[in-house]
Amino acid sequence: MKIASIEPIILRVPLQERTFYSSQSKFPERNSLLIKITTEDGIVGWGEGGQYGPPGPVATCIENVLSPLLVGHSACTPVATSERLYAYSRDFGQSGTYIEAISAIDIALWDIWGKILGQPVHALMGGAFRSKVIAYATGCYYPDQPWSLPEMLRDLEVEAGSYVESGFGILKIKVGLLSVEDDLKRVEAVRRSVGDGIKLLVDANHAYTTATAIRMGKALGDFGVHFLEEPVTPEDLTGYRRVRDSIDIPVAGGECAFTRYDFRDLFVGQCIDIAQPDICVCGGLSEFLKIQAMASTFGVLTIPHVWGSGIAVAAAMHALAIIPPTPYTANPIALQNEPVVEFDRKHNPLRDDLLEEKFDFQDGCVSVPTGPGLGVTVNEDVLNRYRTTL
Numbered sequence: 001m002k003i004a005s006i007e008p009i010i011l012r013v014p015l016q017e018r019t020f021y022s023s024q025s026k027f028p029e030r031n032s033l034l035i036k037i038t039t040e041d042g043i044v045g046w047g048e049g050g051q052y053g054p055p056g057p058v059a060t061c062i063e064n065v066l067s068p069l070l071v072g073h074s075a076c077t078p079v080a081t082s083e084r085l086y087a088y089s090r091d092f093g094q095s096g097t098y099i100e101a102i103s104a105i106d107i108a109l110w111d112i113w114g115k116i117l118g119q120p121v122h123a124l125m126g127g128a129f130r131s132k133v134i135a136y137a138t139g140c141y142y143p144d145q146p147w148s149l150p151e152m153l154r155d156l157e158v159e160a161g162s163y164v165e166s167g168f169g170i171l172k173i174k175v176g177l178l179s180v181e182d183d184l185k186r187v188e189a190v191r192r193s194v195g196d197g198i199k200l201l202v203d204a205n206h207a208y209t210t211a212t213a214i215r216m217g218k219a220l221g222d223f224g225v226h227f228l229e230e231p232v233t234p235e236d237l238t239g240y241r242r243v244r245d246s247i248d249i250p251v252a253g254g255e256c257a258f259t260r261y262d263f264r265d266l267f268v269g270q271c272i273d274i275a276q277p278d279i280c281v282c283g284g285l286s287e288f289l290k291i292q293a294m295a296s297t298f299g300v301l302t303i304p305h306v307w308g309s310g311i312a313v314a315a316a317m318h319a320l321a322i323i324p325p326t327p328y329t330a331n332p333i334a335l336q337n338e339p340v341v342e343f344d345r346k347h348n349p350l351r352d353d354l355l356e357e358k359f360d361f362q363d364g365c366v367s368v369p370t371g372p373g374l375g376v377t378v379n380e381d382v383l384n385r386y387r388t389t390l
Ligand code: MG
Pocket: 203, 205, 229, 230, 255
C-alpha cells in the first residue's frame, strides 16, 4: 500500500472576546496544522503537527521538503518512515519545525496502518492497559480582562467550580504571570472553592528563575498540589534538577522537548518526575514509544501534554492507553502511578466540532477510541469552515 498524496491543512479560529493568557502570551486564536495522507487505494490517514507555534512553516516543510521523500513509498511502515525522515533532517532539523512535521506524518501513517489492519492504533502499539483514562481539566488561565485581583479570583472560583460540577476530579491552574504572592492567592481561591477532595496541578509555563520556582514549589505544598509543571525554561536542565531536589511536590516537564534525545537529557539529568511529551511535537507516536520506554526505565511516569484539535486528542488517547502504571502496582490510582489525560477546556471548535465523534467523558474519565486507526472521522464541512492559507 503506497502513499499517493500528502496534503497539509491549516485551520484557524479567532477567539475574539474569548482570548486568554498563559504566563508567556495571549492566545488570540486557536490554530492547528493537520495533514491528510491518502494511499493509492484511497485510504485516508490524519495527523497533526505542532502546538503553539505558527503552522505555516510546518506546512511548508511537509509540502516542499518531506512529501517528495514519501510519495510512492509504503504507507504501512510508520516507525521505519519516522526513522528515515529524522535521519534525513538530522543535520539541520533536530528540533522545532522538522520534528513537528515528522510528528504529523507519523500520526497519519499510524492511522492508515490501523485502518488497513482494522485495528485501533493502541492495539498496534502493543495493547491497552486501560479503556478509559482519568482526565484533568486544563483551564484556569488568566483572562484578557479584568486584571484586578479580586475580580480575577471570583471568576476563577466560578470556572473551577464548573469543572468539578461537570465531573472532573483534577484541575490544572496557570501561574507565572503575576507575583508569587498573587498567584498563590489564585491557587488558594481554587482550593477553597473546590474543597480538599479535588486534586490540583499547577503550570508555570517556564516563567520562573530557579530561586522563584523553589519558593513557589515550597509554598504550593500547603495547598495539596500534585505536580508543578514547567517551573523553569526547557533549556535549563540544571535549574530543573535544583528545583526537583528542593521541593517536595513532583516536577513535570517536556511539552517543549523534541525526540528521545531531549528526553534522554531530562532523564539522565534527573530533572523531572513526570514526562510530558506532546505527541504532535515530540516526533509522533513512533517517537513516543521510545520516550515512554526510556521514561519507565528511569522510573518516570509519562503524562502526555495534549493541545490542539480532535486529531491531537485522539493520538494522545491511544498513547495514554498503552502507558503502564509507573511503577507497576495493582492499585495505581491510589498511588498516582497511573497516567491521566490533559483535557483542555478552553474554547476550541477544532477540538470539539472537527470530528464526527465526541470524546466520551463520563465519571471524570475519557474513553479511548476503539475504531480502526485513530478511531475518529474528520467532518469535512467543519474542516473547510476553518481552513485557511498561510
Ligand atoms: Mg503546560
